[in-house]
Every structure is written in structure tokens, then in C-alpha cells.
Amino acid sequence: MKLTAQQLKNKIKPILGKNHNDPAMLVSILQDTQTELGYLPRKALAEIHKELNIPLTQVYGVATFFKAFSLEPRGRHQIQVCMGTACHVRGAEKILDTVERELGIMPGENDKDLRFSLETVNCVGACALGPIVIVDGDYAGEMKIDKVKPLLKNYK
Ligand code: FES
Structure with a gap:
């Protein structure tokens, strides 16, 4: 608006x-x-x-x-996909591809309904749980490709 x-x-x-x-x-x-x-x-x-x-x-x-400030509109939910080394070797690239495909956006972009903003991060200190996706500060660990869609469905 x-x-x-x-x-x-x-x-x-x-x-x-x-x-x-x-x-x-x-x-x-x-x-x-x-x-x-x-x-x-x-x-x-x-x-x-x-x-x-x-x-x-x-x-x-x-x-x-401050990174917390945004001069551009952002989605209601912030998705971060960890691309740090530990998550990367556990398949973070495929998880990121899946998130990108599901939402039709690349890191740094919002979807057209401003529901999600997507970005990548480097190591959030929970490497043992990788690959990790964080939505609005909540960590989803041991992500698998088929877990992406159900995860995103939780956020309206
Ligand atoms: S590399 Fe992803 S949490 Fe450390």
C-alpha cells in the first residue's frame, strides 16, 4: 500500500x-x-x-x-538458507535451489505477494544440524528437498 x-x-x-x-x-x-x-x-x-x-x-x-534495516519493501517472512561450508557439504545448494523454485525468487528478492524475502547466510553456528533454513528466526535443521514445501506452507 x-x-x-x-x-x-x-x-x-x-x-x-x-x-x-x-x-x-x-x-x-x-x-x-x-x-x-x-x-x-x-x-x-x-x-x-x-x-x-x-x-x-x-x-x-x-x-x-545496520543489516536489520531495509530500504526496500520486504516480505512478511524472512527466509535464510545457510550456505556455510558445513551446510554446503550437506546439500545446502539443492535446498536453496528448491526454495528458489518454490517461491520463484533468488536471494535478495521478495516474492510477488510480499509473503517471503529470501537471503543466504554463512554459518549460523548450528553446523551439526545442517543444512539449515531459518524462517523468521526459527531454525529448521537437517533440511531435505521434500521438507521445503511443507515448511513454507506454515507461513501465510
Ligand atoms: S555452516 Fe550452516 S550452520 Fe554452520
Whole structure:
């Protein structure tokens, strides 16, 4: 859903208020904005820059520094396929192929309904359970090709 400039202002204002309009709270402001809007639209960053009277480069600097922030719309569910060495030797490539085929997207993309975003990660510290797929922070270990579809079905 695309917001008008006024609707966007109406969403940002209470977030700034909650954070005392304090530029030192920029990370928290960006977190709250992303929670509210699902991502950080460029217009929202411009609004924050204007309202807090801080340089736009500073707002972008923080928004692009943390991996948790996204300047693009993201799916409702985040899928990560581990491609670290241990998962790789246990067949992570085939799992990733299957996820890509099921969703019709490549890592770094969202599906067309914005249900899923897909990315690859390198070793999440659970190598013994590889290959691993993580959905919204939940680990699915010892993945097999035929487990991919049922796993994705759990997420609407
Ligand atoms: S390589 Fe996948 S968890 Fe370590």
C-alpha cells in the first residue's frame, strides 16, 4: 500500500514523539519506523531528516549501516538458507535451489505477494544440524528437498 505524504507524516510524527524528537534516538526511531511501515521508504528517511533537523546523510548512514534495516519493501517472512561450508557439504545448494523454485525468487528478492524475502547466510553456528533454513528466526535443521514445501506452507 502506497502512503500519501500526509499519511506518512501522520505515521512518523508519533514515532518521533515517542522518542522525544531526539536525534540521539535515531536508531530507535528507524526501528520503530521499520516496524510500522515494514521497511524504510526513502520518503520516511527524508521526513525524519526534516523533523529532527539532522543531515539526510546521517539518517542514510545509520539506515544503511545496520543489516536489520531495509530500504526496500520486504516480505512478511524472512527466509535464510545457510550456505556455510558445513551446510554446503550437506546439500545446502539443492535446498536453496528448491526454495528458489518454490517461491520463484533468488536471494535478495521478495516474492510477488510480499509473503517471503529470501537471503543466504554463512554459518549460523548450528553446523551439526545442517543444512539449515531459518524462517523468521526459527531454525529448521537437517533440511531435505521434500521438507521445503511443507515448511513454507506454515507461513501465510
Ligand atoms: S555452516 Fe550452516 S550452520 Fe554452520
